[in-house]
Amino acid sequence: MPKQIRVNAFVLQSPVHQTPGLWRHPEDRSVEYNQLEFWTNLARILERGLFDGVFIADSLGTNDVYGGSIEAALRRGIHVPKNDPLLSISAMAAVTKHLGFGITSNAIHEPPYAFARRMTTLDHLTQGRIGWNIVTGHSESGARATGAGLIPHDERYDIADEYLDLVYALWEGSWEDDAVLRDKARGIFVDPAKVHRVQRRGNRFVTDAVHLAEPSPQRTPVLYQAGASSRGRAFAARHAECIFVSGPTAQALAPLVADTRRRAAANGRDPAELLFFSMATTIVGRTEEEAQAKLTDYRRYIDIEGALVLFSGWTGIDFSRVALDEPVRHQPQSAGIHSALDVFTRTDPDRVWTLRQIAEHVAIGGRGPVFVGSPGQVADAIERWVEESGVDGLNLSYALLPGDYEDFGTLVVPELQRRGCFKPGYAPGTLREKLYGSGRARLPRTHPAAEVRRLLMPGLRELQPAP
Ligand SMILES: Cc1cc2nc3c(=O)[nH]c(=O)nc-3n(C[C@H](O)[C@H](O)[C@H](O)COP(=O)(O)O)c2cc1C
Structure with missing residues (x-):
């Protein structure tokens, strides 16, 4: 059987995520991001299209590299205003049965004890459809906003390790499976002997309490992460089940994917169980001409300044001082994502990009590929991409929201299904x-969270039949 390709929708609760200016398109509905109905409608569309999940990005930072302030970001609606991703989830879950929810939350900025309860609550309310994208935050503005201060890159991952040990203890080790009796006849709700106190006194986090919520279907939410650096990949190889990657070519991604799988195997985990999702955008029409016409139409709405706000944020370089028609050359960078600039300055030595051309390029599709064409052409491109990069699926961005997701569900999914590489149903x-098959509601024994179960509840049989 061909490899099954998985798909997440990649969104942000803001007027612009990856496609600056497209909110002005008459068919785009991003301006309604404040309305609950916008999110419930999106959830229905995604479930009709058999998307595995919706991944909602977030950060408490703002894009303030361009021009040295947030003025341009505000003017162009680039990731500001931006709402909390958690609060729409119950409503989206109420109108769907299967769609997964990957919520971004920061291990430096969110206090772990309260966060753990929020995730357990959502796991109950969604009947086990919650995932958590673990981030550590790279923006100075986020550090200033929360008072967390600027913490060096690798140290942030050390803090996240400590954070995870604490929340694993709350999720996996505080309540035994049969602690809740709900015994009306005896008037006993919980057997206190089966609820254990979690005591942690780490370098940064301290707690001495039982978890407040009873065990939810998955206990620990499905763990997502996007570590790209060496320390980040080590973190992902220890904790993550699903990993987000981004890159302009499949060849650039392949070694990253292979390296993280190798590291997971060295940790005693099954490397095939790490599921990689790479960023991509699809623009599909019933014919190639229709798709190309859509792309031409979308390009009329590109916001160059908005794109440069994003690009300055990724690279850590203030491009407000560079003339738009100047060629952009390689430059050493102290901060930011180096590959975001290198893609244009190093990949093809014969091609010189002007700043305007870079802005026009990143304005649709961001840092990932854009697959444009008929359903067959887009399906070909996706299959080739998955094969060459070694990823398991796509983290699908859009140009128009929600129209591009609707098109993907009605045009591309049936084509992939015909080829046998997309599920026929949930x-x-x-x-x-x-993601992993029936009987796997909870983390496997090979995951570090399982160690917490053994430490907190010695002598306890495994919480569920061993997978
Ligand atoms: C597809 C994708 C989505 C991401 N989403 C977020 C996000 O929502 N919030 C955030 O703070 N960081 C996000 N990141 C950044 C990562 O968490 C991470 O900082 C980045 O990939 C760099 O990795 P490194 O810290 O190991 O260098 C995302 C990265 C990727 C590739």
Whole structure:
């Protein structure tokens, strides 16, 4: 059987995510991002299109590299205003049965004890459809906003390790499976002997309490992460089940994917169980001409300044001082994502990009590829991409919201299904079961969270039949 390709929708609760200016398109509905109905409608569309999940990015930072301030970001609506991703989830879950929810939350900025309860609550309310994208935050503005201060890159991952040990203890080790009796006849709700106190006194986080919420279907949410650096990949190889990657070519991604799988194997984990999702955008029409016409139409709405706000944020370089028609050359960088600039200055030595051309390029599709064409052409491109990069699926961005997701569901998914590389329907069960199979609602024994179960509840049989 061909490899099954998975798909997440990649969104942000803001007027602009990856396609600056497209909110002005008459068919785009991003301006309604404040309305609950916008999100419930999107959830329905994604579930109709058999998307595995919706991944909602977030950060408490703002894009303030361009021009040295947030003025341009505000003017162009680039990631500001931006709402909290958590609060629309219950409503989106109420109108769907299967769609997974990957929510971004920062291990430096969110206090772990309260966060752990929020995730357990959502896992109950969604019947086990919650995932958590673990981020550590790279923006100075986020550090200033929260008072967390600027913490060096690798140290942020050390803090996240400590954070995870604490939340694993709350999720996996505080309540035994049969602690809740709900015994009306005896008037006993919980057996206190089966609820354990979690005591942690780490370098940064301290707690001495039981978890407040009873065990949810998955206990620990499905763990997502996007570590790209060496320390980040080590972190992902230890903790993550699903990993987000981004890159302009499949060849650039392949070694990153292979390296993280190798590291996971060295940790005693099954490397095939790490699922990689790479960023991509699809613009599809019933014919190639229709798709190309859409792209031409979308390009009329590109916001160059908005694109440069994004590009300055990724690279850490203030491009407000560079003339738009000047060629952009390689430059050493102290901060930011180096590859975001190198893609244009190093990949093809014969091609010189002007700043305007870079802005026009990143304005649709951001840092990932854009697949444009008929359903067959887009399906070909996706299959080739998955094959060459070694990823398991796509983290699908859009130019128009929600239209491009609707098109993907109605045009591309049936084509992929015909080729046998896309599920015919949803599997039953929790998000983790949909990803890994029935009986796998909870983390496997090989995951570090399982160690917490053994330490906190010595002598306890495994919480569920061993996978
Ligand atoms: C597809 C994708 C989505 C991401 N989403 C977020 C996000 O929502 N919030 C955030 O703070 N960082 C996000 N990041 C950044 C990563 O968490 C991480 O900082 C980045 O990939 C660099 O990795 P490194 O810290 O190991 O160098 C994302 C990265 C990727 C590739």
